[in-house]
Amino acid sequence: MTSSKMLPPGSTIGILGGGQLGRMLATAAAELGFRCHVYCPDGESPAFDVVAARTTAAYENQSALAAFAGSVDVVTYEFENVPADTAAFLGEQVDVLPNPHALAVSQDRLSEKELMQSLGIPVAPFAQVDDVASLEAALETLGRPSILKTRRFGYDGKGQVAIRAGEDASTAWEAIAGRPAVLEGFVTFAREVSALVVRGRNGETAVYDIVENVHRNHILATSTVPAQLSAATSDAAREIAARVASALDYVGLLAVEMFVVEENGAERLIVNEIAPRVHNSGHWTQDGCIVSQFENHIRAIAGWPLGSTERHSNAVMTNLIGAEADDWAALAAEPGARLHLYGKAESRPGRKMGHVNRISPKVG
Amino acid sequence: MTSSKMLPPGSTIGILGGGQLGRMLATAAAELGFRCHVYCPDGESPAFDVVAARTTAAYENQSALAAFAGSVDVVTYEFENVPADTAAFLGEQVDVLPNPHALAVSQDRLSEKELMQSLGIPVAPFAQVDDVASLEAALETLGRPSILKTRRFGYDGKGQVAIRAGEDASTAWEAIAGRPAVLEGFVTFAREVSALVVRGRNGETAVYDIVENVHRNHILATSTVPAQLSAATSDAAREIAARVASALDYVGLLAVEMFVVEENGAERLIVNEIAPRVHNSGHWTQDGCIVSQFENHIRAIAGWPLGSTERHSNAVMTNLIGAEADDWAALAAEPGARLHLYGKAESRPGRKMGHVNRISPKVG
Numbered sequence: 154m155t156s157s158k159m160l161p162p163g164s165t166i167g168i169l170g171g172g173q174l175g176r177m178l179a180t181a182a183a184e185l186g187f188r189c190h191v192y193c194p195d196g197e198s199p200a201f202d203v204v205a206a207r208t209t210a211a212y213e214n215q216s217a218l219a220a221f222a223g224s225v226d227v228v229t230y231e232f233e234n235v236p237a238d239t240a241a242f243l244g245e246q247v248d249v250l251p252n253p254h255a256l257a258v259s260q261d262r263l264s265e266k267e268l269m270q271s272l273g274i275p276v277a278p279f280a281q282v283d284d285v286a287s288l289e290a291a292l293e294t295l296g297r298p299s300i301l302k303t304r305r306f307g308y309d310g311k312g313q314v315a316i317r318a319g320e321d322a323s324t325a326w327e328a329i330a331g332r333p334a335v336l337e338g339f340v341t342f343a344r345e346v347s348a349l350v351v352r353g354r355n356g357e358t359a360v361y362d363i364v365e366n367v368h369r370n371h372i373l374a375t376s377t378v379p380a381q382l383s384a385a386t387s388d389a390a391r392e393i394a395a396r397v398a399s400a401l402d403y404v405g406l407l408a409v410e411m412f413v414v415e416e417n418g419a420e421r422l423i424v425n426e427i428a429p430r431v432h433n434s435g436h437w438t439q440d441g442c443i444v445s446q447f448e449n450h451i452r453a454i455a456g457w458p459l460g461s462t463e464r465h466s467n468a469v470m471t472n473l474i475g476a477e478a479d480d481w482a483a484l485a486a487e488p489g490a491r492l493h494l495y496g497k498a499e500s501r502p503g504r505k506m507g508h509v510n511r512i513s514p515k516v517g
Numbered sequence: 518m519t520s521s522k523m524l525p526p527g528s529t530i531g532i533l534g535g536g537q538l539g540r541m542l543a544t545a546a547a548e549l550g551f552r553c554h555v556y557c558p559d560g561e562s563p564a565f566d567v568v569a570a571r572t573t574a575a576y577e578n579q580s581a582l583a584a585f586a587g588s589v590d591v592v593t594y595e596f597e598n599v600p601a602d603t604a605a606f607l608g609e610q611v612d613v614l615p616n617p618h619a620l621a622v623s624q625d626r627l628s629e630k631e632l633m634q635s636l637g638i639p640v641a642p643f644a645q646v647d648d649v650a651s652l653e654a655a656l657e658t659l660g661r662p663s664i665l666k667t668r669r670f671g672y673d674g675k676g677q678v679a680i681r682a683g684e685d686a687s688t689a690w691e692a693i694a695g696r697p698a699v700l701e702g703f704v705t706f707a708r709e710v711s712a713l714v715v716r717g718r719n720g721e722t723a724v725y726d727i728v729e730n731v732h733r734n735h736i737l738a739t740s741t742v743p744a745q746l747s748a749a750t751s752d753a754a755r756e757i758a759a760r761v762a763s764a765l766d767y768v769g770l771l772a773v774e775m776f777v778v779e780e781n782g783a784e785r786l787i788v789n790e791i792a793p794r795v796h797n798s799g800h801w802t803q804d805g806c807i808v809s810q811f812e813n814h815i816r817a818i819a820g821w822p823l824g825s826t827e828r829h830s831n832a833v834m835t836n837l838i839g840a841e842a843d844d845w846a847a848l849a850a851e852p853g854a855r856l857h858l859y860g861k862a863e864s865r866p867g868r869k870m871g872h873v874n875r876i877s878p879k880v881g
Contacts, residue, residue, distance in 0.1 A: 159846055161845070162842075162845055162858045162860065162871075163860065163862060176547070179567075180544045180547060180548070180567065183540070183544060183566060183567045183860065184544070184856075184857050184858070185849075185856065185857075185858055186845070186858025186859065186860045186871065187860070188566050188860065189566075201569070202547060202552050202553075202568070202569035203543075203544065203547045203567050203568070203569075204566070204567070205565070205566035205567075440807055443804055443853065443855050443876050444855065452849070457846075457849050458846075458849055458850040460849075460855075461852050461853060465829060465830060465876070465878075466829060478526075481525070481526055481550070482523055482821075482822075485549075485816070485821050485822055485824075486822040488825050489807065489825060491807050491808065491824075492548075492549065493548055493549075494526045494548070494549055494550025495550065496526065496527065496547065496550045496551070496552065498527060507526075507550065512807050512829070514829075
């Protein structure tokens with residue numbers, strides 16, 4: 154169920170997941186006068202420090218879920234691996250936004266790619282893989298190198314393995330533990346970009362300026378706006394994102410990651426994947442725009458008019474991974490740099506501890 | 518005691534007072550990875566919704582204060598009427614910043630004016646008033662109209678009364694309940710401005726661009742940057758604010774309210790009052806600058822380097838008083854307007870419920 158009313162200030166936003174995205178959603182919601190209730194199995198969740206109410210319980214705990222649903226006016230989530238049953242159970246009691254269908258599609262690489270195909274949006278060549286035989290058949294078609302990715306639960310490079318010339322199908326199949334997968338043809342791209350689109354309950358959409366992303370060890374390292382793109386390609390990227398959001402009847406902030414392929418001097422976009430939530434490549438909006446991706450997500454799920462996605466400054470967002478956040482004192486002293494730290498007690502290699510937005514006057 | 522160390526992320530900031538200023542301090546602290554503990558006698562405090570820990574207790578409750586002091590790494594406050602004994606008691610256990618001396622000076626209009634005089638900073642003509650006789654003597658000197666103000670606990674026009682031609686000293690004295698007071702000569706000013714200065718533990722200062730303020734019914738209505746001021750007067754206002762902060766060995770954000778008097782085409786500044794805390798006339802910094810007054814206050818008391826006070830946009834801040842906040846839906850739909858609501862359950866006439874920052878490109 155989804156009502157079309159505007160939630161008044163003082164309403165309570167329920168958030169599944171207590172990581173940094175939940176934390177930043179919660180402080181954005183507080184700016185609009187909302188209370189937040191975070192539900193997370195991890196008692197040490199960073200989002201717990203900035204909210205009015207907390208539940209520490211498993212996503213399968215139906216009595217805790219029922220109490221949570223009864224205490225909030227809308228439920229959203231900060232990560233795409235919310236179990237489908239959890240979303241469905243909550244959805245019987247309260248609005249869950251983005252809707253569980255959008256969640257289900259984006260949890261499954263195969264559904265995601267099939268959606269893009271149905272919308273005429275280019276994706277890398279791919280094939281469904283359910284066993285070694287279908288993997289071998291897919292390798293015949295797509296060739297090597299190609300990338301085998303589990304359909305579900307992949308992030309930051311987890312659940313995927315490259316298959317290069319001379320490498321064996323069964324070894325790759327074992328590397329992903331024989332889980333349902335897709336094989337993707339290798340795409341030689343000039344750059345990676347993302348489009349952050351927000352869609353309101355009334356179908357209104359707005360897209361932030363396209364972001365250029367650099368990954369390191371499969372983890373996002375930097376996001377830069379403006380991206381180095383022709384105006385036509387930027388417009389195409391915005392249009393693709395808005396089309397995907399509309400097709401999913403999506404409400405909230407959706408990230409669409411794309412590859413930019415250069416061929417004969419022309420740019421072509423290929424959608425890599427979508428994330429049904431606020432996204433690391435949108436953190437620059439906190440300091441480069443009046444209304445951040447976090448506030449716009451909250452506005453959308455609360456049935457409010459969307460905020461402006463206009464950019465007032467150029468920005469480079471740099472993630473602080475693991476020990477990189479130990480440089481907080483130097484970063485705090487850097488002019489034009491806005492430091493964001495997530496309040497995580499323990500630093501671990503590969504763990505996102507914070508980010509810094511380096512802001513400069515908008516040019517052009 | 519005041520140590521000069523930088524508090525690392527993960528430290529806990531203690532905040533006395535749970536109103537909207539405490540709430541906005543807390544979310545700014547969270548962005549830097551700090552935890553917050555708010556202490557307030559009012560169990561319905563808006564700041565309680567955005568912090569990791571809360572204490573609901575009277576400011577005279579020494580066991581609650583001791584437990585609070587033991588749970589935090591530094592104490593600050595969001596209002597200037599913190600009882601001196603409370604600040605002194607906490608100060609034996611933990612750093613209290615801004616320091617209790619600065620608090621004491623700004624709690625007393627007489628001390629405040631005497632400080633300005635000692636620094637050679639112009640104030641309105643004034644006289645100490647302790648009884649009807651001294652009020653009558655003061656009226657002889659300063660003339661009518663003039664304004665009788667209690668030395669302590671005045672805010673938003675409370676604790677003050679104008680004495681006009683033909684009006685009686687004893688009536689005015691009764692109107693302020695015979696409390697220790699000052700009589701101020703009437704100043705005909707062209708405009709009101711404020712300077713927001715932040716001073717670090719190492720004595721470094723930075724001043725935001727001067728703000729022009731309009732009051733309505735003694736309550737701040739709007740703050741506009743840039744102020745209509747000559748560059749020389751702006752510089753003088755900044756210099757005054759920095760001088761006051763240094764004289765008080767102040768750490769944190771200090772607001773200095775001034776009148777601009779125009780005489781023979783020249784501008785002259787007169788300090789009206791100071792506030793030893795983040796200030797309503799600095800709310801525009803949330804959306805007009807990379808680093809807000811709230812973050813800079815937290816940086817200062819945490820011993821961090823100050824953040825940039827540079828302004829990236831023009832801004833007009835409008836307070837939402839009482840029922841004005843009922844317009845939230847229209848305000849949320851206004852392009853270029855950033856809405857901030859304080860999560861107060863009950864709207865009352867004169868109560869500050871939120872504010873809106875209208876942002877436009879920086880000109881000049």
